[in-house]
Amino acid sequence: MHELERIVGAAHVEHDTVVGDIAVPGVRATLVRPASASEVAAVVAWCYANDVALVPVGGRSGLAGGAAVLQAGAVAVSLGRLTAVRSFEPQLWRMEAEAGVTTATIARLARENGLSFPPDPGAPEQSQLGGTIATNAGGPHAFKYGATGDWVTGIEAVLAPGELVRVGGPLRKDVAGYDVRALLTGSEGTLGIVTAAWLRLTPAPEAQLPVVAAYPGAAAGCAAILRVLESGSLPAALEFFDEGAMRAAGAAFPLGALRGFVVIAEADGASAEAARVRDELREALAPGAAAVHAPDDVARAVWRWRDGVSLAVAAARGAKLSEDIGVPVDRLEEAIAQTVQIGARHDLEACSWGHAGDGNLHATFLLDPADEAQRGRAGEAAQELFELALRLGGTVSGEHGIGVLKRGQLTRQWAPAAVAAQRAIKHALDPKGLLNPGKKLP
Amino acid sequence: MHELERIVGAAHVEHDTVVGDIAVPGVRATLVRPASASEVAAVVAWCYANDVALVPVGGRSGLAGGAAVLQAGAVAVSLGRLTAVRSFEPQLWRMEAEAGVTTATIARLARENGLSFPPDPGAPEQSQLGGTIATNAGGPHAFKYGATGDWVTGIEAVLAPGELVRVGGPLRKDVAGYDVRALLTGSEGTLGIVTAAWLRLTPAPEAQLPVVAAYPGAAAGCAAILRVLESGSLPAALEFFDEGAMRAAGAAFPLGALRGFVVIAEADGASAEAARVRDELREALAPGAAAVHAPDDVARAVWRWRDGVSLAVAAARGAKLSEDIGVPVDRLEEAIAQTVQIGARHDLEACSWGHAGDGNLHATFLLDPADEAQRGRAGEAAQELFELALRLGGTVSGEHGIGVLKRGQLTRQWAPAAVAAQRAIKHALDPKGLLNPGKKLP
Numbered sequence: 001m002h003e004l005e006r007i008v009g010a011a012h013v014e015h016d017t018v019v020g021d022i023a024v025p026g027v028r029a030t031l032v033r034p035a036s037a038s039e040v041a042a043v044v045a046w047c048y049a050n051d052v053a054l055v056p057v058g059g060r061s062g063l064a065g066g067a068a069v070l071q072a073g074a075v076a077v078s079l080g081r082l083t084a085v086r087s088f089e090p091q092l093w094r095m096e097a098e099a100g101v102t103t104a105t106i107a108r109l110a111r112e113n114g115l116s117f118p119p120d121p122g123a124p125e126q127s128q129l130g131g132t133i134a135t136n137a138g139g140p141h142a143f144k145y146g147a148t149g150d151w152v153t154g155i156e157a158v159l160a161p162g163e164l165v166r167v168g169g170p171l172r173k174d175v176a177g178y179d180v181r182a183l184l185t186g187s188e189g190t191l192g193i194v195t196a197a198w199l200r201l202t203p204a205p206e207a208q209l210p211v212v213a214a215y216p217g218a219a220a221g222c223a224a225i226l227r228v229l230e231s232g233s234l235p236a237a238l239e240f241f242d243e244g245a246m247r248a249a250g251a252a253f254p255l256g257a258l259r260g261f262v263v264i265a266e267a268d269g270a271s272a273e274a275a276r277v278r279d280e281l282r283e284a285l286a287p288g289a290a291a292v293h294a295p296d297d298v299a300r301a302v303w304r305w306r307d308g309v310s311l312a313v314a315a316a317r318g319a320k321l322s323e324d325i326g327v328p329v330d331r332l333e334e335a336i337a338q339t340v341q342i343g344a345r346h347d348l349e350a351c352s353w354g355h356a357g358d359g360n361l362h363a364t365f366l367l368d369p370a371d372e373a374q375r376g377r378a379g380e381a382a383q384e385l386f387e388l389a390l391r392l393g394g395t396v397s398g399e400h401g402i403g404v405l406k407r408g409q410l411t412r413q414w415a416p417a418a419v420a421a422q423r424a425i426k427h428a429l430d431p432k433g434l435l436n437p438g439k440k441l442p
Numbered sequence: 443m444h445e446l447e448r449i450v451g452a453a454h455v456e457h458d459t460v461v462g463d464i465a466v467p468g469v470r471a472t473l474v475r476p477a478s479a480s481e482v483a484a485v486v487a488w489c490y491a492n493d494v495a496l497v498p499v500g501g502r503s504g505l506a507g508g509a510a511v512l513q514a515g516a517v518a519v520s521l522g523r524l525t526a527v528r529s530f531e532p533q534l535w536r537m538e539a540e541a542g543v544t545t546a547t548i549a550r551l552a553r554e555n556g557l558s559f560p561p562d563p564g565a566p567e568q569s570q571l572g573g574t575i576a577t578n579a580g581g582p583h584a585f586k587y588g589a590t591g592d593w594v595t596g597i598e599a600v601l602a603p604g605e606l607v608r609v610g611g612p613l614r615k616d617v618a619g620y621d622v623r624a625l626l627t628g629s630e631g632t633l634g635i636v637t638a639a640w641l642r643l644t645p646a647p648e649a650q651l652p653v654v655a656a657y658p659g660a661a662a663g664c665a666a667i668l669r670v671l672e673s674g675s676l677p678a679a680l681e682f683f684d685e686g687a688m689r690a691a692g693a694a695f696p697l698g699a700l701r702g703f704v705v706i707a708e709a710d711g712a713s714a715e716a717a718r719v720r721d722e723l724r725e726a727l728a729p730g731a732a733a734v735h736a737p738d739d740v741a742r743a744v745w746r747w748r749d750g751v752s753l754a755v756a757a758a759r760g761a762k763l764s765e766d767i768g769v770p771v772d773r774l775e776e777a778i779a780q781t782v783q784i785g786a787r788h789d790l791e792a793c794s795w796g797h798a799g800d801g802n803l804h805a806t807f808l809l810d811p812a813d814e815a816q817r818g819r820a821g822e823a824a825q826e827l828f829e830l831a832l833r834l835g836g837t838v839s840g841e842h843g844i845g846v847l848k849r850g851q852l853t854r855q856w857a858p859a860a861v862a863a864q865r866a867i868k869h870a871l872d873p874k875g876l877l878n879p880g881k882k883l884p
Contacts, residue, residue, distance in 0.1 A: 091672045092772055114674055136617050147615060150592065163859030170770045172800040173589060174837040175578050175628045176844060177852050178864050178882075182624030186617045203674040230533045232556055232645040273715040328612045330534055358614040395616040402618060410619050417605030421871055422620050428866035440620075 004075065007042045008034045012081070019057060019076040022068035022404070029055070029069040033078045037098070037156060037164055037195035040077060044193065045162025047075050053437050056189040058131025059102065061123035063324070064403025066135065066188045070438040079130045082195060090115055093201045094153070094170050099130025099194050106199065115201040118145035121399070122307055130194040136186035138399035140237040140306060143357035144268075145202075147399065149185035154198035157184055159191070160430050170198050183425070188401050189436040191429045205268035208236065208299035209278040213285040213292045214260040218242060220288035221261035222333035225356045228265055229329070231284040233277050235357065236268040241309065242336055244351025245364075249312035254301035255293050263356065264302065309353055310362065317349070319367040321378040323406075325389035326398030329359040338388050339363040346381040348374065360398030386412065402440045411442045446517065449484045450476045454523070461499060461518040464510035464846070471497070471511040475520045479540070479598060479606055479637035482519060486635065487604025489517050495879050498631040500573025501544065503565035505766070506845025508577065508630045512880040521572045524637060532557055535643045536595075536612050541572025541636050548641065557643040560587035563841070564749055572636040578628035580841035582679040582748060585799035586710075587644075589841065591627035596640035599626055601633070602872050612640050625867070630843050631878040633871045647710035650678065650741035651720040655727040655734045656702040660684055662730035663703035664775035667798045670707055671771070673726040675719050677799065678710040683751065684778050686793025687806075691754035696743035697735050705798065706744065751795055752804065759791070761809040763820040765848075767831035768840030771801040780830050781805040788823040790816065802840030828854065844882045853884045 005013045012033040019031045034040045047054045053074040057067045069076055082098035085105075089095070090113035097106060104124035110117040121127055121137035131137075133155065138147040145151075154168030167180045184192055215221040221240060228238060241249065241262040250258045263285060267277035282294050314320045327335045336352050343350025343365050354361040363385050365378040386396045386409050396402075396409040411419055419442060426433075426441055447455050454475040461473045476482045489496045495516040499509045511518055524540035527547075531537070532555035539548060546566035552559040563569055563579035573579075575597065580589040587593075596610030609622045626634055657663040663682060670680060683691065683704040692700045705727060709719035724736050756762045769777045778794050785792025785807050796803040805827050807820045828838045828851050838844075838851040853861055861884060868875075868883055 089772075091668070092770070093671060136621075138615055142615060146592075149621075150588070159859055159863055163857070165857050165860040165863070167856065167860055169835055171768050171835075171837055171840075172771075173580055173584060173768055173797070173802050173840040175841060176837045176839045176848075176855050177860070178633075178867055179578075179591075179621075179624045179628055180860065180863060180867075182621045182627075183867075185624075186621055191620075203676050226533070229535060234645050270715060270718060272718070273712060276712060276714070326613050326615055328534070329614075330531075355615070360615050393611055393613075395613055395618045397618045398613075398615040399617060406618075413618050414609065415605070415607050417601055418607040418609055418619070418622065421601055421607070421622060424870035425620055425622075425625075425867060428870035429863055 003046050004030065004032050004043060007046065008032050008039050020055065020068040022065040024068060024070055027069055027072050029074045029076045031076045031078060033081050035081045037082065040193055040195050041158045041162050041164040043075065043077055044158045044160065048161035048432060048434060051432065051434065053434050055436055056134070056193045058128040058134065059123065059126040061126040062131060062135060062403060063400040065405045066401055066403035066439055068404050070404065077193060079128060085109065086196065095199045095201060096196060097129055097199065098196045099128060101129050103127045103129065103132055110201050111204060114204055116204040117151060117199060117201055119148040119151055122310065129197060133185050133194050133197055134187065134189050135401045138355065138360065140239050140355060143238050143355060144234060144236045149182060151199050152181060152185060152197050153200050155181045155184055155194055156196040157192040157194045160432065160435060168198060172200060186401065188403060188440045190426060190440045191435065205274065207271045207274035208266055208268045209274050209294065209296065210264050210266040210299055210302045211278055211281045211285055211292065211294040212255060213263045213289040214258055215289055216260060218261050218333055218336045221263050224263055224285045224288060225332065226330065227284045228281060231280055233280040233284065235265040235281055237264065237266040238357030239264045239306065239354065240356040241353040242351050244349065245309060245313055245353040248316040248351065249309045252305060252312065254298060254305050255295065260290055266299065313351065313364055313366065317366040317368050319369040320364050321367060321382060322362050322364040323382050323385045324360060324362055324398050324400040325385055325394060325396060326358065326360040327389055327392040327394035329357065331392040332356060332359050332361065335361055335388060335392055339385065342381050342384045342388065346377040348378055348381055358398065359394065404439055408442045445488050446472065446474050446485060449488065450474050450481050462497065462510040464507040466510055466512055469511055469514050471516045471518045473518045473520060475523050477523045479524065482635055482637050483600045483604050483606040485517065485519055486600045486602065490603035490874060490876060493874065493876065495876050497878055498635045500570040500576070501565065501568040503568040504573060504577060504845060505842040507847045508843055508845035508881055510846050512846065519635060521570060527551065528638065537641045537643060538638060539571055539641065540638045541570060543571050545569045545571065545574055552643050553646060556646055558646040559593060559641060559643055561590040561593055564752065571639060575627050575636050575639055576629065576631050577843040580797065580802065582681055582797060585680050585797060586676060586678045591624060593641050594623065594627060594639050595642050597623045597626055597636055598638040599634040599636045602874065602877060610640060614642060628843065630845060630882040632868060632882045633877065647716065649713045649716035650708055650710045651716045651736065651738065652706050652708040652741055652744045653720055653723045653727055653734065653736040654697060655705045655731040656700055657731055658702060660703050660775055660778045663705050666705055666727045666730060667774065668772065669726045670723060673722055675722040675726065677707040677723055679706065679708040680799030681706045681748065681796065682798040683795040684793050686791065687751060687755055687795040690758040690793065691751045694747060694754065696740060696747050697737065702732055708741065755793065755806055755808065759808040759810050761811040762806050763809060763824060764804050764806040765824050765827045766802060766804055766840050766842040767827055767836055767838060768800065768802040769831055769834040769836035771799065773834040773836070774798060774801050774803065777803055777830060777834055781827065784823050784826045784830065788819040790820055790823055800840065801836065846881055850884045
């Protein structure tokens with residue numbers, strides 16, 4: 001391990017330490033903090049030559065345990081010192097940034113220059129570009145704008161056995177090779193370690209106008225969500241919060257305490273266009289609503305509240321178990337209702353909220369952290385959530401990834417031949433199986 | 443080969459025939475026309491078991507020879523009978539269509555229901571969904587809306603050794619597995635044969651308002667293109683046609699004969715918003731322009747003309763050699779000027795046109811079909827185009843793919859380790875190397 005100190009400097013190696021977003025009892029690792037992509041490559045080369053497992057660590061805001069160290073003696077590679085914005089050309093709508101730059105920094109740089117980097121996963125101050133690419137992180141505005149990968153035109157990454165490569169660049173279209181860029185995106189560090197990326201940006205919308213509607217229940221709320229689609233409006237975001245989620249988070253709603261089944265649709269664009277879409281959304285959301293609010297100048301407050309919903313739900317009982325299943329949008333009502341019923345069958349209070357337009361819900365069981373039995377029941381209930389998602393034609397993960405927490409679920413979702421293809425790709429790019437072992441793959 | 447007749451019916455097998463988009467002298471193949479995805483799987487299984495090469499054949503509108511049969515005795519698999527639209531739910535913005543459905547059919551179905559399927563590669567009546575996915579086809583509106591792959595949420599494909607698999611579905615977000623959907627997209631039939639896809643659609647824009655501006659030369663025209671980006675407007679398309687392309691195609695321009703270096707920027711959206719953006723585009727394009735036209739109700743005529751530019755340029759001398767290189771948009775002017783100079787060095791008339799906003803140009807040499815020496819010089823000149831693209835930080839193919847015509851170019855563009863990764867992926871998914879051999883890979 002002295003070789004690692006030579007590569008990154010002794011001050012940037014922590015031996016025998018506990019790292020990762022999930023601390024596994026008894027597992028201690030070596031944490032290294034390279035300062036550059038070439039240092040990352042040297043670290044990977046040393047590990048690969050010495051059969052040492054590698055766990056890339058970003059901002060540790062992941063929700064599937066993707067950065068957990070599972071094997072004692074593994075090397076955890078923090079990307080936190082790769083914080084350079086290598087180039088930023090606002091007039092050309094593009095940026096090249098290193099893996100350790102936070103989502104908030106990228107968003108701020110874009111915004112200060114009249115541009116937008118639309119992906120908006122939670123924890124913007126903590127999450128890092130490399131991690132959001134490795135998980136293909138989503139967020140509320142993915143409905144109109146797509147997830148992180150849709151804004152990445154090129155990736156610099158270290159592949160086994162320690163090679164620094166670049167695929168793509170400041171190009172909006174490139175079909176010369178296989179889409180290795182897309183393959184690395186969402187691969188959770190199991191195929192390579194992202195060290196930098198070229199991002200495309202887009203002109204910032206002049207106005208963001210949320211419309212907030214509260215309904216007496218999921219049936220009325222989900223009917224409203226489908227009416228938005230039928231109306232032919234294209235909202236920037238289309239979110240829902242069921243009655244349980246609003247019980248936990250509704251008191252802090254910026255327009256005053258709110259209860260019921262809540263839908264938030266946002267119109268954006270130039271001012272007049274955003275106002276026009278806002279009016280369309282209000283009309284589509286009105287039938288069956290107990291209340292519809294669409295004041296100006298609340299977008300920032302509404303999305304700040306939105307960002308806190310997960311914490312508010314966790315705070316209700318002290319803890320929670322949440323799964324980000326996805327279903328076709330016309331099955332959303334069923335998924336929401338079944339989540340509550342699955343909870344009830346396991347004697348757990350359940351709720352859900354999430355990205356309604358994408359059919360992506362955070363199906364959640366409230367937990368008392370002191371109650372071990374309850375946590376066991378929640379684990380069983382989560383298995384039923386995955387079965388539910390697949391029965392409805394959906395996915396076990398819409399945006400958080402598989403990590404270690406959902407490991408093995410893909411074998412329920414994909415046919416054996418597709419799972420075998422994934423395994424073959426993993427073996428092709430990581431023949432020794434040293435890149436983030438125990439993650440993503442069944 | 444009698445087994446193939448048993449699988450698809452004797453009427454759907456043509457023995458000893460010449461197929462593909464490029465006829466290779468002396469190479470004859472067996473053409474089979476399966477009627478369903480399961481028949482495609484059976485054909486692949488038989489070929490894989492008998493070590494027979496497979497060439498998937500779509501609408502034969504590809505421009506890189508991706509459907510050429512290179513090995514005598516290979517089996518060409520036409521997807522032309524897989525024409526079912528398996529489901530179409532306009533109110534949910536989604537469709538599942540088989541590989542043989544034409545681009546025009548998908549676009550028409552969407553349009554008739556108030557929706558849009560934005561990818562608009564050339565030859566819409568001929569190109570088929572499977573082929574446009576296999577090449578990740580672009581088109582003018584890729585600037586705002588992305589290429590074909592951006593609208594594919596799921597793929598059904600036959601993988602070696604003959605397994606029918608589905609990845610994704612009617613879901614807008616899914617990170618459960620590696621992005622095998624994206625990996626197959628643009629893989630040109632070398633990793634599997636696409637049999638069907640789930641598509642997402644979007645509300646159709648109410649208005650499409652092109653702005654057409656003519657400039658005295660590339661310098662003024664490219665400055666205008668960069669001004670559009672700086673203006674913060676988001677055009678739906680941003681195209682250019684250099685003076686040589688306009689000499690060949692300008693006489694048929696729907697607003698009257700047009701010469702010079704021409705830029706077409708299109709505003710789209712709800713009527714008022716499209717008009718607002720149109721005015722912004724007109725303002726950004728005006729400085730240095732000899733003429734700016736922005737009449738209503740010409741979008742259809744302008745895009746029909748646009749679709750014919752390639753043929754008009756070929757007709758100028760009887761033939762052409764065209765390469766779809768891509769460069770960062772700020773290097774476009776240099777790429778356009780260098781294309782003409784490369785032509786001059788090889789005593790060839792050269793011109794270019796293409797997707798300016800994406801930095802994707804069709805760099806073209808005009809040819810007399812009877813002049814063999816000229817064709818030889820054009821081949822040498824094309825090599826210089828590829829070098830040019832890479833020197834400018836670009837790609838050898840922005841949207842047409844590698845096929846057989848650009849085979850080997852990737853080794854100039856990617857580092858050896860990245861090329862090795864591509865090779866490893868190919869070997870992982872097609873260990874016998876029977877899927878479209880001689881294509882895409884160096």
